[in-house]
Amino acid sequence: MHLIYQPRFIQTVISVLVACCLLVACANTSRPGVVGVERSQFMMISAAQIDRMSAISYEQQAKAAQKKKILITSGPEYERLKTIANRLIPQTAVFRDDTRNWNWGLQLIDSPIVNATCAPGGRITFYSGIINKLNLNQQHH
Template sequence: MKLFRTGLNTGLLALMLAWPAAFAQDGVQVGQMSPLRKIVPAGTGALEQQAAAQYVQTLNQAKQQGALAADNDPQLLRLRAIAKRIIPFALPWNARAKDWKWEVNLLGSKQVNAYCMPGGKIAFYTGILTTLRMTDDEIAMVMGHEIAHALREHGAERAGTATIANIFVRGAEIFAAAKGYDPNMAGQIAGGAAKVTMLKFSRDDETEADIVGLDIAARAGYDPRAGIVLWQKMGMVNKNAPPQWLSTHPSGGSRIEEIRRHLPEVMPLYAKAKSAQLSALPPYQPNVKGISPVTYP
């Protein structure tokens, strides 16, 4: 891991400073980060420290179980190579990111999952690679998405949202008791309303991460159209997913629609990274049956 971090951090700051003005004028636009992330009393830095400690604990547990990929594991080398290309283009999204101690590790598990903790701690599960038969472009879409969560400080935002929700529920209980109503019943009603609100915040975060992830991966030379195929594959393995309005994640169909809507913003970035004319790019070719090639426009 030390060799990976050393090689990755070399020249990142110089690359970041080379084109910040151009970065603001092309690609996707998602606005400012949520002010809710500032509500957490301990601050973002404390969350990053907690995440780092939790990450180390996860790696130690995986190692004890023989589920932590060795540094020479081919799949892990593949993940780290993709990260090395993507991360430089992630830095302009968050001034703190240049100081993060980025790590990428692979955990042996059937889970179809991956994440990036605050502070740049990335983990993929073997299940997502094998179940979805992921290409490098599709891995880049997932990695860009997860990195975007960290860059946009969604963890701190969710913590802030939870703090407000708890205050709202407690206030409803106190008000109900003052008016002679059952405070427990009032708390349950308020809690249900707060939960639905938090689900919506989570879905918004997922959409934002999709969009920012597309931008980052496209700049690194990965085909944004792979995101469409990725969610088509996800649909094949998640046929019993809950309704969108009861989920912390948008439906696969909604995500595909959102990706298509932003292709005009990110496909030129991809073409530039590939030193190709946009009109000359070939269709993105899926590697499974039942999914058609994705063209643009």
């Protein structure tokens, strides 16, 4: 019997092809050694797919907060966060070149939750609870 028709050979070929596809699908997303930390990251789905999913989730979060009337889009707290973000955003390129092309966003949600997040693509969400709990004022920016 020919080698090519043996089940073990077919299984091996399929395994090698799957492994190759997985390796090719990986993308390096960060530069190691920028601040003395040697770390690399590989992703199994494309940056474009992650960005789309992040954008959808971020928009849904904003709409839900807007519907509940807890999305803050102006005022001293929002302006303070925007000032801080505008100073920090240019620094991100030290770690990842692609951040220069991100469509950065900033949301402030009026909630006692003590949290802040940055989703893929530079989508930043702050909850007012972190500002209130840490008693942040003008001198902290």
